[in-house]
Amino acid sequence: PATPAATAGPDCLKGKLPTRTPGKLTVATDDPAYEPWFVGNKPENGEGFEAAVAYAVAEKLGYARADVTWTRVKFDVAIAPGPKEFDFDINQFSITEERKSAVDFTGPYYLVRQAVIAKKSAKIAGSASLADLRDAKLGAQVGTTSYQAITDVIKPKAKPQVYNSNDDAKKALQNGQIDGLVVDLPTAFFITGAEITDATVVGQLPQVGTPEAxxxxxxxxxxxxxxxTGAVGQLTADGTIKKLEQKWLAQVAGASELK
Structure with missing residues (x-):
């Protein structure tokens, strides 16, 4: 259906929008907020891809930076049924039919791929195919499409390990409790480039079914x-989101695909 906001009409501007606090836009993300999506765990600085997208959406709706209030909500809580403490949440939420029964989504602002990271010394570090990962002990954050990718795409023999946060999952990788960790591709590059420097991106997983966004x-x-939704659509159409992607996610090219 056509959205009335396709041209961000007068009803889609500050003053007309029924936000939680009149005249303010309350935006949520997780704590900690990870790079390259945010920088320094400070969403309010507008740095990082998702922080920049959030402020661009706010601006399209007529909200100045000073009108934006950030709040922190855990990933799995944000997509659970029930009333929310935010106007919108930006936190690498992949759009899925299952989640749509509990929450609303805008259209996509980023097309994403899942990837596997491992310690450089791990047996799976040189894997070229999904078959090479079948015997590995893999992990991911609870409730994520990364976890789903392990069960649906890689299909390892051992049940995947589930973690409450990516921090817990990264510790498990560092401590050798798991052989590989599945995260989205930009996060994989950030972890291996800046956080666990003796880890490597093994490869990205193939897209199965609808492209993930x-x-x-x-x-x-x-x-x-x-x-x-209209604001996101406009920012996509006018090239703003592409520019922000080039600025903050430029390093995400060149991971080989595991078939």
Whole structure:
């Protein structure tokens, strides 16, 4: 269906939008907020791809930076059913049909691939195919499409390990409790480049079915959904999101695909 916000009409501007706090836009993300999506765990500085996208959406809706209030909400809580404490949440939420029964999504602002990282010394570090990963002990954060990618795409013999946060998952990789960790590709490059420097990106996983994409999350049937969706659509159409992607996610090229 056509969204009334496709041209960000007058009803899609500050003053007309029924936000949680009149005249303010409350935006949520996780704590900690990871690079390259945010920088320094400070979403309010506008640095990092998702922080920049959030402020660009706010601006399209007529909100100045000073009108944006950040709040922290855990990943799995944000996509659970029930009323939300935010106007929208930006936190690498992949759009899935299952999640749409609990929350609203905007259209996509980033097409994403999942990737496997391992210690450089690990047996799976040189893997060229999915078959090479079948005997590995793999892990991912709870409730994520990264976890789903392990069970649906890699299909290892051992049950994957689940972690409450990527921090816990990274510790497990460092401590040798798992052979490989599955995260989205930009996160994989950041972890191996800046956090666990003796780890490597083994490869990216093939797309299965619908291409995976990140969208902003809103309350189910939120009156803001059409306007926020319209803003994301405009930022995609006018090239703003592409520019932000080139600025903050430029390093995400060149991981070989595991077939």
């Amino acid at each position: 990140f969208g902003l999350v809103l309350d189910r049937n939120s009156p803001l959904t059409p306007c926020v």
